[in-house]
Amino acid sequence: MPGKTLVRKPFIRRTLAAAVVVAVTAGCSAQAADRASDPSDGKPDGGATAPSGASTPSAAPTPSPTPTPSRTPSPTPSATESERPEDAESSSAPPAEVLMAQGDGGNRVRKLQARLAQIGWFDDAPTGTYGPVTATAVRGFQGKRGLPVTGKTDTVTWQRLLAMTKEPTRAELEGKAVNKPKVELDPRCLNGRVMCISKTSRTLSWVVDGAVKSTMDVRFGSQYTPTREGVFSVFMKSRDHVSSLYDTPMPYALFFSGGQAVHYSADFAANGYKGASHGCVNVRDRKAVAALFDQVRNGDKVVVHW
Template identity: 65%
Template sequence: MQPPGPDGTYGSPVHVTVPSSRPSAGPGGGAGAARSPGPVPPRTVAQVLWAPGDSGPGVRELQARLRQVDWLHDGPTGFYDDLTERAVRGFQGKRGLPRTGRTDTVTWQRLLGMTREPGKWELYRMGGQPAGPPDPRCLTGRVLCIDKTSRTLRWMIGGRTVSTMAVRFGTSSAPTREGVFRVYWKSRHHVSTLYHAPMPYALFFSGGQAVHYSYDFAARGYAGGSHGCVNVRDEAAMAQLFAQVRVGDKVVVHW
């Protein structure tokens, strides 16, 4: 039987290695000795300035600057939508930054260093600017008041604006008609028989021209155009509008 150890217990002694408080010596010791690392400074987290769902003049400037470096081809709208998020993510990835799609202070400073301050024309050049005063014909009744100058649609009841959304129009070869019309047909799941393209939430007001949600507008923005219809890029807003508008409501398309 194994005799007890000095402390009166049996079994093999447990050896505990205590780290030295002195820096370990490198090869040869002395001046070449390696030093213990000092305290690690806390990691700085970049502050998020704008993120999807935000809106305002800061987002508009962000979009204008992203256009300058060819990461965004849509016009500044002031709304941090999916196209803006995708552009920010691409810009971040190209420069080795975390691809969050949110604009933090590091991303913003990098973008500022690569761009110049946008002028008013750049900030509002592609539509999406605040809607101008409504046309006098829109001030009574239930009206879809569509402004070609600001590229906006106002849904108005009794002279009060219920909602506003960005819209896109037809091209020069197939322009959107101007004038006063009436909604004569609503078609929730409409598909164009002429172009074989989906026209969800269609509110027809003049022949084959309608206000409707556009997948193309949502994907490409103002880089494209319609065949004369008034395109809406915000599906949720268009769905809500479709539910509120009635057959017979007035439509005013104006400059």
């Protein structure tokens, strides 16, 4: 028909395919430790307004005597019924006092670090210095328990931590005894072949029909490039992968969500939890992840959970 523009579908398909390849091969890489500030959740409340129905004609009114208007004035709201800002201010709880924050140091900070280590939020030896690593651990602890995520140890955060932990031993204060939380499988990991990845215990468990075959330490993306949570499946394996975005090696990469993959990280092996990935699940045990790579197949399930 004259004037009608034809769209070449093969060209569109080739363009979309190229975009998918670029997104996957970009991958992720290690980055520096989390910064101190925290973004807001940014999830707006939503809802739908139900459409109003058609009005129903009312029956013819029955004549009635016209009421005589009352001349009695309506009551004036009393002081207790009206808004009084001073009452609202007095009823609100005062803000929690900050006890420790970045830049602080001393034995109390060391105890904070040791207590966080008891429940798996601090994996390095206590230093007595409140730096970015400690602030990141505190943010994780706060966010998990629905507290304001500030990275600062206030009175509410400290009391919650005291209730969940015990007085650190000398060995714990010196970093010689680190207790990690018990690895608990998510119910979604109990059937089939699953890489079950816990952000709480920071572990990856290779599970086949409910039986754990191997478990290894992992780390995740920072708050700015978080590792996605949910149920996924392995869609690509790349033994000697190199990130085209960061130009860094990602050996034994098992891709499960866009450019995010489980892979070996030399940075994690060298620096531990002082850094973070750009969203990938880093493994520091090269031998363990190499064996995992040989066992996992495309289509196997991946569960990332708290």
